[in-house]
Amino acid sequence: MTGSTTATESQSLQADLRKTTAATKNASAPDVVKGKDDQEVLYTPWRLAFYDFWVLGIVTSYAWCCPTTTYLLPLFRANVRKNHLDIGVGSGYYLDPSTVPATTKLTLVDSESHALAVAKVRTKRSDVTAIVANVVKPLPLSQKYDSVSMYYLLHCIAGSIEEKCGVFSNIKIHMAPDGVLTGANILNKGVKQDNFFGAWIRRGITKHGILHNQSDTAYDFEHALRENFHKVETWVVGSIFIFRAESPKI
Numbered sequence: 210m211t212g213s214t215t216a217t218e219s220q221s222l223q224a225d226l227r228k229t230t231a232a233t234k235n236a237s238a239p240d241v242v243k244g245k246d247d248q249e250v251l252y253t254p255w256r257l258a259f260y261d262f263w264v265l266g267i268v269t270s271y272a273w274c275c276p277t278t279t280y281l282l283p284l285f286r287a288n289v290r291k292n293h294l295d296i297g298v299g300s301g302y303y304l305d306p307s308t309v310p311a312t313t314k315l316t317l318v319d320s321e322s323h324a325l326a327v328a329k330v331r332t333k334r335s336d337v338t339a340i341v342a343n344v345v346k347p348l349p350l351s352q353k354y355d356s357v358s359m360y361y362l363l364h365c366i367a368g369s370i371e372e373k374c375g376v377f378s379n380i381k382i383h384m385a386p387d388g389v390l391t392g393a394n395i396l397n398k399g400v401k402q403d404n405f406f407g408a409w410i411r412r413g414i415t416k417h418g419i420l421h422n423q424s425d426t427a428y429d430f431e432h433a434l435r436e437n438f439h440k441v442e443t444w445v446v447g448s449i450f451i452f453r454a455e456s457p458k459i
């Protein structure tokens with residue numbers, strides 16, 4: 210049974226997807242602009258239903274020792290400006306109306322349309338632009354954003370550290386001259402040894418193709434940020450690399 214999906218699980222996933230699609234329609238969210246980068250679905254409605262409680266609550270606090278509400282959410286909130294782009298939306302936890310003001314113009318980018326549909330519902334807004342795209346490739350964006358967020362995105366990318374760091378130069382061309390980028394990701398090298406729970410989670414999500422961070426270090430990410438932005442601040446809390454970078458070097 211390991212690694213396979215049972216008929217019951219499959220039916221349950223399909224039912225969840227139907228519910229999400231219906232919820233999206235009911236919320237009269239705009240259509241997802243679907244591109245050719247809609248790759249393998251990892252963030253299924255079933256996984257996203259538990260995401261906030263499990264990943265952002267339990268795992269982030271007790272495996273990575275970096276509670277979301279203490280470190281990540283305040284950074285996100287403090288750096289949302291009037292035209293905001295969120296990349297790698299997941300469940301849309303950060304996009305709740307209590308976090309993103311109604312006056313902020315909001316664009317969402319994700320490689321999975323399921324996640325975009327769930328996140329759009331979470332915004333409780335009908336004026337959100339949602340685009341399916343892969344952040345490692347040139348992005349189909351025509352605006353300049355004042356603020357960009359990418360939380361828990363880079364460790365999902367199955368590529369070399371150079372490819373991951375290429376994301377910064379990919380994004381900066383879509384930012385205003387004084388624009389700000391914030392984000393966070395799970396490190397592998399150069400951080401304290403995982404506790405028992407952290408080691409178990411790390412093994413599991415690496416095995417299931419959710420975590421791709423074997424060679425990720427704070428040094429490499431900070432170096433790449435400094436190459437692409439004039440002002441850079443970084444922090445390591447537990448196993449999490451947190452960053453804020455302002456004024457792209459164009």
Ligand SMILES: C[S@@+](CC[C@H](N)C(=O)[O-])C[C@H]1O[C@@H](n2cnc3c(N)ncnc32)[C@H](O)[C@@H]1O
Pocket residue numbers: 252265296297298299300301302318319320321324342343344345359360361362365366
């Ligand atoms: C771990 S979730 C993070 C969700 C949210 N930002 C958070 O911090 O809770 C990662 C999200 O990034 C998306 N993603 C992964 N690789 C991507 C890529 N190459 N381009 C765009 N989105 C990607 C996934 O579909 C998923 O929605």
